[in-house]
């Protein structure tokens with residue numbers, strides 16, 4: 001076997017966005033005790049690891065991705081004792097816990113920044129990135145990821161600080177060795193507590209181009225900072241240092257959120273010698289827009305085509321082979337719901353297409369990630385007005401493009417939100433058909449998707465054909481079949497515009513996967529041929545098949561001997 005065997009390559013990860021998962025005390029906000037109560041549900045699903053979105057103390061400008069104390073639990077989520085109990089219970093069920101590590105930036109309410117902004121010669125000044133004005137204005141034209149300039153003037157000293165995200169998320173200065181010492185100490189502290197890994201927030205952005213040049217203006221207002229903040233000059237050096245000083249001393253799963261990552265860069269971040277990270281999240285398939293069809297920035301009304309998605313995913317499968325390990329995902333807390341974006345969320349096809357997408361992804365090579373509710377086939381929601389939005393990215397984009405620059409009609413912007421807004425992923429987990437979907441007994445911090453009466457965990461657990469049990473089976477198959485974890489990937493039917501097919505090969509075993517991405521029957525003899533060769537069906541989202549045909553959103557997997 002060319003790949004070194006390790007547990008995190010064989011694991012299936014489940015992401016929890018704590019604010020929206022389960023509220024145990026009726027304040028409308030999900031919390032740690034809510035997670036602990038539902039751990040048996042996750043054990044039933046069969047996942048191995050939880051990735052916990054941030055639970056640290058935070059003023060919640062960006063729902064916990066703005067941290068004011070890395071060693072304290074957000075009071076809305078509970079206490080450190082609650083955390084310890086959750087960790088212990090998870091471990092007793094055989095579930096590991098991976099923490100979100102947000103160290104490209106802190107909150108402006110973090111003690112380091114409170115000091116840093118006090119004066120030019122404060123000992124913490126160089127913990128952040130401060131620049132003098134250029135011609136009395138911002139040091140360059142960069143747009144932050146959450147609209148507006150990436151620079152904020154601080155009156156106290158007349159200088160600007162950099163914030164790639166909101167102005168309440170100042171970027172740390174990783175060039176300062178003291179910053180690295182602080183971050184590595186903090187990581188060690190969590191490792192000593194017994195956590196099992198880190199998902200590293202925008203870790204590809206920690207090293208900036210020291211020239212801070214203007215970026216290309218694409219929306220007529222600000223410049224694009226991406227080429228100057230992603231995969232910067234020292235990023236690999238910093239991660240190797242982190243690996244030497246922290247990661248290599250523990251048995252951890254590490255995954256870097258790597259905005260702007262290319263294949264070449266991924267081979268460094270996730271190199272097989274293990275000198276940096278275990279794997280990265282790439283964004284090419286989630287950033288796909290039908291050419292010329294986007295409204296502004298990431299805001300779009302279009303859907304990516306299957307061949308476009310396939311071209312991206314196959315490229316990552318093939319080009320990382322033997323060089324670096326892939327992560328596999330459709331969904332996370334920053335993305336719309338997979339079944340709405342890539343599948344078909346109509347009542348007729350929702351479950352079938354959700355299972356098809358799951359098959360298509362979970363039979364690939366890499367570590368799969370499931371985002372809370374994906375295992376129920378939860379869908380996007382509907383935004384009636386700005387009042388339905390909670391996410392700073394949506395709210396700021398609306399202000400900038402609709403209200404300030406009149407570039408987009410309000411109705412168009414809201415329809416874009418229906419398609420791609422992050423809040424689609426953040427509506428409360430749908431546990432049952434009682435008021436507020438059983439998420440809370442109070443008023444939820446964000447409206448529940450009205451379809452909770454049909455789509456919920458209670459109904460899924462009572463239906464042997466549910467999306468939930470289909471995911472359960474996919475996970476069990478991965479655990480039982482090394483070819484699903486380690487088999488080499490080969491593309492099949494590369495010319496098809498309707499069917500996504502591939503095979504996996506390991507030690508004399510061959511697995512064949514075929515997925516119909518359309519709502520029409522499509523001709524396909526591949527599966528019949530493999531069955532005629534003595535193959536056996538491993539899983540399918542249909543019980544009755546038709547010869548030579550894949551039915552709407554049908555997925556089939558056949559295992560055989562070479």
Ligand code: GLC
Nearest residue numbers: 062065102165201202333334
């Ligand atoms: C990452 C997170 C996202 C957050 C941003 C800033 O992209 O996934 O939710 O807003 O970083 O921390």
Ligand code: CA
Nearest residue numbers: 023025029031
């Ligand atoms: Ca609560």
